[in-house]
Amino acid sequence: MAGRRVLITGVGSQVGSLLAAQLERDPDVEYVAGLDTRRPRLRLEHTEFIDADIRDPEIGRLIPRTGVDTIVHEQIVRQPGPRMSSRAMHDINVIGTLQLLAVCERVPTLRTIVVRGSAGVYGAEPQAPQFFKEEMTRLFPLRTRFQRDVAEIENYFETYSRRHAGVSCTMLRYQPAIGPGMRTQVTRYLSQPVCPTYMGFDPRIQLVHIDDALGAIGAAVRNPVPGTVNVACPGTIGLARMIRLAGKRALPIAAPFFGAVTSTGQRLGLDSQSEDFQRLLRYGRGVDTRRLTDEVGYTPRLSTADGVEDWARHAKAAA
Amino acid sequence: MNQSTAIAFMRRLRAGLDSGLELPEALTRGATALPGDARETIARILDRLDGEYPEDEWGFDEDFAELVEPFFAFLYESWWRVGVEGAERVPAHGRVLLTANHAGILPWDATMISMALLREHPLPRHPRFLVLDWAFHLPWVSSGIRKVGGVVASPFNALRLLEQDQLLAVFPEGVKGTGKAFSERYRLQRFGRGGFVEIALRTGAPIVPVAVVGSEEIYPKIADIPPVARMLGAPFFPVTPTFPWLGPLGIVPLPSKWRIEFLEPIETASYGPEAAADRALVLELSEQVRGQIQHALYANLVRRGPAFI
Numbered sequence: 001m002a003g004r005r006v007l008i009t010g011v012g013s014q015v016g017s018l019l020a021a022q023l024e025r026d027p028d029v030e031y032v033a034g035l036d037t038r039r040p041r042l043r044l045e046h047t048e049f050i051d052a053d054i055r056d057p058e059i060g061r062l063i064p065r066t067g068v069d070t071i072v073h074e075q076i077v078r079q080p081g082p083r084m085s086s087r088a089m090h091d092i093n094v095i096g097t098l099q100l101l102a103v104c105e106r107v108p109t110l111r112t113i114v115v116r117g118s119a120g121v122y123g124a125e126p127q128a129p130q131f132f133k134e135e136m137t138r139l140f141p142l143r144t145r146f147q148r149d150v151a152e153i154e155n156y157f158e159t160y161s162r163r164h165a166g167v168s169c170t171m172l173r174y175q176p177a178i179g180p181g182m183r184t185q186v187t188r189y190l191s192q193p194v195c196p197t198y199m200g201f202d203p204r205i206q207l208v209h210i211d212d213a214l215g216a217i218g219a220a221v222r223n224p225v226p227g228t229v230n231v232a233c234p235g236t237i238g239l240a241r242m243i244r245l246a247g248k249r250a251l252p253i254a255a256p257f258f259g260a261v262t263s264t265g266q267r268l269g270l271d272s273q274s275e276d277f278q279r280l281l282r283y284g285r286g287v288d289t290r291r292l293t294d295e296v297g298y299t300p301r302l303s304t305a306d307g308v309e310d311w312a313r314h315a316k317a318a319a
Numbered sequence: 320m321n322q323s324t325a326i327a328f329m330r331r332l333r334a335g336l337d338s339g340l341e342l343p344e345a346l347t348r349g350a351t352a353l354p355g356d357a358r359e360t361i362a363r364i365l366d367r368l369d370g371e372y373p374e375d376e377w378g379f380d381e382d383f384a385e386l387v388e389p390f391f392a393f394l395y396e397s398w399w400r401v402g403v404e405g406a407e408r409v410p411a412h413g414r415v416l417l418t419a420n421h422a423g424i425l426p427w428d429a430t431m432i433s434m435a436l437l438r439e440h441p442l443p444r445h446p447r448f449l450v451l452d453w454a455f456h457l458p459w460v461s462s463g464i465r466k467v468g469g470v471v472a473s474p475f476n477a478l479r480l481l482e483q484d485q486l487l488a489v490f491p492e493g494v495k496g497t498g499k500a501f502s503e504r505y506r507l508q509r510f511g512r513g514g515f516v517e518i519a520l521r522t523g524a525p526i527v528p529v530a531v532v533g534s535e536e537i538y539p540k541i542a543d544i545p546p547v548a549r550m551l552g553a554p555f556f557p558v559t560p561t562f563p564w565l566g567p568l569g570i571v572p573l574p575s576k577w578r579i580e581f582l583e584p585i586e587t588a589s590y591g592p593e594a595a596a597d598r599a600l601v602l603e604l605s606e607q608v609r610g611q612i613q614h615a616l617y618a619n620l621v622r623r624g625p626a627f628i
Contacts, residue, residue, distance in 0.1 A: 126461065127452030129475035130377060136475070200458020204378045204465075235376045238462075244370025255458065283455075286376065288479075 005031040005109070006221065007068040009054055009100060010075025011047070012038025014182055015116070015213065019074065020047045022214055028222070033066050035059065036075070054096035063103045070112040070221055073100060076153065078118065078146065079185055079274040086145060093149040101160050104167070112168050112224045114217060115157060119173040119230060119287050121150040124279040130204070131288040134173070134228045144275045154228070161226060168224035170296075172216060175232035175287060176280070178307050179210025180314035185277045187311060190246040192271050196262055196281075197239060199252035203284025204236035209307035212300040219298035229296055230287040235303040239281065245305070246312045255282070377447065377480075378465040384445060387467065388437075394427075395434040398574050399533055402623075405581035406439035409527055414481040415584070416519045417446060418608055419529035420507055420616060421490030424497055424557060425460075426450055426469065427572060428534040432488055433468070435579045447480050448488040449473075451497065453554055474514055481522040488529075491515045491605070498555040501539035505532070505620060507613045513605035516587075520595040520604075523588035528608050530615035533577030536626050538562070575626050578619045582611055 006023055010016045011034025023029045024045050032047040034040060035054060040047070048066070052059050054075050075096055080089040104110055122132045123140045132139075142148045154171055161169035176186045186207060189195060208216075208231055216231045243250045253261050258278065266272035273281065293299050302310065363382060366372060374380050395401050409415060421428060429448040437443045449472040455461045470476045472493070480487045490496060491510040499508065519526050540557040548556035562569030585608065587594075594600055 126455035127471055127473070129473040130470055131475070131479060133475070198458070200460075200462065202378075202462035202465075204376075236378065238374055238378060238380075241370045241372065241374060 003030045004028055004070055004221070005033075005066065005068040006070045006072060007033045007035060007063060007066060008072045008074055009035045009096075010073075011040050011049070012036035013074060014041055015177070015210070016074045017041040017044070018210070018214055019072065019217055020044050022218060023221075026218070031066075031068070033068065035063070055091055055099055057099060057102075059099060060103050060106060064106045067109050068107065069109050070114070071100070071104065071107075071110065072217060072221065073097070073113065073115040076116060076118065076150070078120075079277070090145065090149055093146075094152050097153045097156055101156055104160065104164075110167055112170075112221065113157070113161075114170045114220045114224070115153070115172060116217060117154060117171050117173050117228075118146070118150050119175045119232065119285065120144075120276050121147055121154065121173065122285060122287070123147060124203070124276070124283040124285045126283050128283070128285065131286045132230070133288045134230060134291055137228075143279070146274065146276050168226045170220045170225055171228040172220060172231045173228055173287065174213065175206045175208050175230075175285070176277075177210055177213050178207045178311045179213075180311055182210050182311075185274065187315075188271050189273065189277070190243070190248060190311070191315070192248070194251040195243045195246075195248050196258065196265070197243070197250045197252050198258055198282045199254045201255075201282050202238045202240045203280070203282060204286055205239055205242055205280065205284050205304070206232045206236045206286045207304050207307050208232045208300070209302045209310065212298075212302060212307075215300070216292060216296065216298050219296050223297055225291075225295045229291050230289050231292055232287050232289050233300045233302050233304045233307050234289060235305060236284070236286045237305045237308060239284070241305075242308050245308050247316065258282075377468075377470055378462075379445070379447065379468045380466040381445070383466040384468065391430050391434050395431060395438070398572075399431065399537075399577040401431055401435060401533070401577040401579060403435045403439045403579050403581075406435055407441060408581045408583055409436060409440060409486070410525060410584065411440070411442035411444075412484075414484045414522055414524040415486045416477075416481065416515065416524045416526050417486065417488040417529050417581075418515055418526055418612070419488060419490055419531050420505075420535075420612055421492045421496035422499055422504070422535040423538045423572065425570070425572075426454075426464065427537060428490075428531050429469070429488055430467070431534070431577065432529060432531065432579060436486075444486055446486040446488045449477060449490070451494055451554070453494075474518055477515075477518045478522060481518065481524045487524075489515050491609075494554045498543070498557070499535070499540065500543075501536075501541060504535035504539075505616045507609055507616070510605050510609050513601040516601045516604045516608070517595045519587045520590055520601070521592050523592065525584040525586045525588070526604075526608055527584045528582040528611045528615070530580045530582070530612050530619055531577070532579075532616060532619040532623055533575045533626075536575035537572035539573070573627070576623055576628070578623050580615050580619055582615055 017040040020034050023032045034047050035050045037053050077089040077092050080086050125140050157169050177184045178186045372382050447468045450469040452471050492508040495508040538559050542558040544556045
């Protein structure tokens, strides 16, 4: 498998940049390209940076000439940032994916696609099984815009892989990520002065540590497994215990007032949580990771609780 | 704890706080004046505040289960005066599916089966139990049930727990059992579609039928008000002699006398996992288990005598 040529979309994101750096170090990879409008966050040695918007049909000219055999689709927005409307997030997620797949048709060298999708597609439900398996996507209605985006993206890739038997398409369903220096919904939540919780609820939260998040993509690039695969650190952690380990205090809010209180907080300049994340804070979610271990061949090094402790240690040292 | 140790504790706590210690450290220092077991309890509470407590992937929290045990012990010994028979028939190791009759809105019967095994079994272990998913919508109830070993009643959860060689209790009557009227007590409802047998066959877990007498008198349901139930999103809204008339006091269960009998295990491993697809076998086994429990219920009702004395 030597001499792999890999393109990463969304290389300007934290995970995208770290992944580019990891692939640069991989002896089996001879060429790395990164697509984004934002510059990578790290100094990358020899990644070719392609400054283009994934929604722009222009990428149809830029990508085929790289002659890549693998595309890692990393540009999926989980929560609109401060200067991004939810409309723009939807455009990047859905239109971006459509454009990318249109381009894939014109890359004859392409053999592997790996997508960093989201376990958010399962939802967070009180009556959910405590560990979702890959085939359990249709158990509950899609409630949020992000869930519908992810479901649509998954559909596009499914259709694509049905029509292109020669290309192996891996849909990785990631639980929320945590890790030193990372800015994710979880780390932003745990960095607040107090963490709003739903009064009387202590959901099971499952996360993926950034090292294992990158390790899993790396493994999926080396050993492509067609179909969907859950990615998470084993085990779950109660929300109350997670907040304690982070050295923070919980602010329990009765469920009917949760939205009002947090949106007031947002107006006062505090952090806000996406609808998906709010549901997670109420009901939690766990996924089964046997497919990741058995078929992709990647065993996460940390448990969810280890991941939280690792983050908390670095956060305390930095403060 | 006698009065003088309490005073000594408070004095040390105060001295600690005065000398500028944070509350947790001051408490630890104060605790040195206490007898051993109280000191241990305080240490455990402080560990919990730091997030240092065990918790498995199901949210089961053994420390919490032990902390609340005295409460269930009181119910077990004094309130319901539970008599137990056949606890030793439950296999001490490996996967086991306990199958019991079910009544009452709150899973008291599950907690008493749990207590019966912890008290009477030679090699006790904490059973896990499947709880009607409606309970997981509710604040406090949802987290409390999970911490003592309850999980959402989903076949996926049952399979995974048995694959992990756990002791699992299920109530195949489901919501039909909890919503039974008082006049229907101890008449077993239909056992769903036999899903519990399928799960036992797929995992090769032996089925241990359990007959619980007493649980069906704790909340004598006289009537149901469906509109209120719909408003609350509950499966039914019961009216009992105490609920909703006495408000929150109405959820105090009546002190009936209980008997729990564990019957001989029915082994399923010899059929092989493919047998789970055999409808006829599944329904036959399901009916066999139901019949055995029904029979044991009548026998134990006679042996128990009057319900409340």
